[in-house]
Amino acid sequence: MIRLLLFSVCFTVTTFQYAYGNNGNFSRLYERFLVDGNTVTVTIDSHHAIHTVSDKFVSLTLDSSQLKYGLRHFHSGxxxxxxxxxxLAPAYLRVGGTAADSLSFKSGPSTDFIMDERELDTLYHFARDVGWDMIFDLNLLHRHHGEWDSTNAESLMKYAASKGYRFHLELGNEPNLYERRGIHVDPAQIGRDYGKLKHLMNSIHPFNEMMLVGPAFTGSFHVDYAEKFLSTGxxxxxxxxxxxxxMDGSKAKAEDFLNPDILDNFKRLAIHRSQEALSKHSKGTKTTWxxxxxxxYGGGAPVLSESFIAGxxxxxxxxxxAANGIPVVARQNFVGAHYSLVANDNPLPDYWLTLLHKRLVGRKVLKVTSSEHNRHFRIYAHCSKEHGHPHGVTFFFQNMLSSEVKLNLEQYTNHYYELYILTAGGDGSLTSKTVKLNGHELHMNGDSLPTLSPVTDRVWPVKVPGHSFGFLVSPHADASACP
Structure with missing residues (x-):
């Protein structure tokens, strides 16, 4: 009892110690841990899935600003x-961003930049050929007498329909920040604008069969703003x-990427606010993406957002x-800016992390429980990717401490496991632009992806190095919730 009481104030591992506040609100947010020295023991409910995410759960974006420069930075061929x-397939490719509200198709006002047919063709064919479904963000600031002017959007949709293109739509980008640009559009009116677009989609095949999502609020939106939009849209x-x-890319520091208070803001702001607003207007029929x-933001933090520490x-x-029922998460950006997955046609550390998640983590989310929680060592569990291990469980975890932590999974200590540990590449600097998998630095084999092989073992507990993250697959977990 004394040791557990002390743990609620401070978590000690060998010679390094982090202090943190004990906030009961987070006891339901993260997996909770029973810690003995530097050993974390975790159990899961293998009989029931708490959520099921999309098969395109991990998706990608391409910023609309790429179109402003004629896609010359996007070497799609x-x-x-x-x-x-x-x-990274299957995935959605969301083409959008701030520049979406300055974009016109074929012709438009002098304040806009123009996307031509060839550029739309390039985007669509690339997404189709690699196994991605496109979501295209239309310009909400084409307005006339206070309402959205659908003329340019209709031109784009009719061209796409004539070519047999099938893609989903969004309208506008971060409208809750328009006021900062001296633009006022009432959120209830935006909801009506969405109604106008939906009616247009219903009149043009195949858009009558495609999804309409939106309106791309920032995580700092106010619930009442979202509710006004939802009341009409x-x-x-x-x-x-x-x-x-x-964080702000121009001010971010390395320690911010290891700060649990900053990580926790995701649920406190974006998840809680969107779910609160939706609960009043959709009665459980809609979800947040x-x-x-x-x-x-701001193109990412130079050096940091493109390095290992961003993982x-x-x-x-x-x-x-996934643990909070979000079915789709789209990473900004596939290419472009400091936060991209690929730069100069080469994968950055977050690409390899994303690739492993795609290959190993299935759609069904499992609940992880114990008697306490620690905010610097975090672990999640899903059913394994179905085609690999039909009743297996995949854990993914991160150790933000500088010291080793031992991970023990009590239910599976009689089973062997497949382990993928990612550490910083090069000299081990957290700002390295390369990553090591089980001690071996990852690089492309020419134009092809390399084999990503695990270490197979049955020795418990598993040693998780300081400042690392990874995946552990228990192929024979015999979890009745899986698949």
């Missing part, structure tokens, strides 16, 4: 780029979309989103 993209959307960033997200925000977000 390269075999390497296509293989990198195929590795909830019946027209298939999902409410929000954006999630942890995180359709744009990365570590830091701590990214992996925790994937775990937290």
């Amino acid at each position: 390269l075999k390497k780029i296509r293989n990198l993209a195929k590795g 909830s019946t027209y959307i298939d999902a409410m979309t929000v954006h999630q960033y942890y 995180v359709l744009e997200t990365s570590s830091a 701590f925000t990214w992996l925790d977000e994937l775990g937290m989103a």
Whole structure:
């Protein structure tokens, strides 16, 4: 009892110690742990899934600003780029961002930039060929007498329909921040604008069969703003979309990526607020999608968002989103800016993390429980990817402490496991742009993805190095919730 009481104030591992506040609100947010020294013991409910996410749970974005420059930074025809993209299929590709509200198709006002047919063709064919479904963000600031002017959108949709293209739509980007740009659009009117778009979609095949999502609120939106939108627009959307960033890219510091208070803001802000608003207007029929997200806004934090350390925000977000019923999370960006997965046609550390998640983590989310929780070592559990281990369980975890932690899974200590530990590449700096899998640095094999092989063992507990994250697959967990 004394040791557990002390643990609620401080978690000690060997020679390193982190102090943290004991906040009861988080006892339901994260998996909870019984800690003995530096050993974390975890159990799961293997009989019931608490949520089921989309098969496109991990999705991608391409910022609309790429179209402003004629897609010259997007080398969609390269075999390497296509293989990198195929590795992350199936997924949605959301083409959107701030620039979406300055974009016109073929012609438009002088304040807009123009996307031509060739650019739409390039985007659509790339997404189709690599196994992604496109979501295209239309310009909400095409307005006339206070209402959305659908003329340009109709031109785009009719061209796409004539080519047999099938893609989903969104309207506008972060409208709750329009006031900062001196633009006022009432959120209830935006809901009516969504109704106008939905009626247009219903009149043009195949858009009558496609989804309409939106309206791309930032994570800092106010619940009453969302409720005003939903009061007029909830019946027209298939999902409410929000954006999630942890920090300002121009001010971010390395320690911010390891700060549990910053990581916890995701649930406190974006998840809680969107679910509160939806509960009053959709009666459980709609969900929240995180359709744009990365570590830091403003194009990311130079050096940091493109390095190994960014994986701590990214992996925790994937775990937290699924555990709270978010079915889709779209990473900003596949290519472009400091927070991209791919730069100069080469994968960055977060790409490898995303690829492993795609290959190992299934759709069904399992509940992890114990008698206490620790905010610097986090672990989540899903059924394993169905085609690999039909009754297996995949755990993914991160150790934000600088010291080793031993992980013990009491239910499976008689079973062997497959372990994938990711650590910083190069000299081990957390700002490395490369990553090691089980001690071996990952690189492409020419234009092809390498084999990602686990260490297979049955020695418990599992040693998790300081400042690392990874995946543990228990192939023979015999979890009745899986598949």
